Amino acid sequence: MRITALTQKIEWIANQSRLIYLLTTSYYKAIIRQEARLAEIKPSDKILCIGGGPCPYTAIMLHQLTGAAVTVVDNNAACVQQSANLIKRLGLEKAIRIVYGEGEDIDCEGFTVIHLALQVSPKRKVLESLLERAGNGVKILVRRPKELVRRLYCDQESCPLPCENYVKHNFFTNVGNTVLYIKERLYGEAQA
Ligand SMILES: C[S@@+](CC[C@H](N)C(=O)[O-])C[C@H]1O[C@@H](n2cnc3c(N)ncnc32)[C@H](O)[C@@H]1O
Secondary structure, eight states: OHHHHHHHHHHHHHHHOHHHHHHHHHHHHHHHHHHHHHTTOOTTOEEEEEOOOSSOHHHHHHHHHHOOEEEEEESOHHHHHHHHHHHHHTTOTTTEEEEEOOTTTOOOTTOSEEEEOTTOTTHHHHHHHHHHHSOTTOEEEEEEEOGGGGGGSOOOOOOSSOOOEEEEOOTTSSEEEEEEEETTSOTTSSOO
């Protein structure tokens, strides 16, 4: 999708320039702080971020805010390489692992929080696959676009889980809200 390619290009530049990195970080700060609170992430959690791009802001900030270890998976090999270099330069390689793979195929055993970036595609397939394979109690955070820009992004999930809770994001971002699903409430055990 074009929006993903554009985001990757911006992140590519941010990866190479400390100034651009710091400026673009501010785009994500409020979003990620709200997401960490929404999922009540603790230092003992193990987070899986699907879609990290060349600059895995979400993984970095989730780790910095909560102390939890993070694994990032991306299906673009060049992004994985760039992102791993950045994590090394920041000295975060013990806390943040970057791996190449498809979100729909990744082994999600042991993760307690899973985060889906806005650009993940095909989102529904990835989400359904995660729900099938993740352990009970896993919290899944899914970013969704604002109505105005919805067409730029991949099909949205139709999740078999009731939405546990959600947070709305500010005016200056394409992310409309982030929804929290919890796996134990599967297939009609609870209704929203
Ligand atoms: C450009 S990033 C934006 C995320 C942002 N850097 C962050 O930290 O929240 C989105 C990435 O998601 C990756 N992606 C999209 N669909 C994916 C999938 N099914 N599995 C793995 N990665 C995916 C793309 O390759 C892209 O690099």
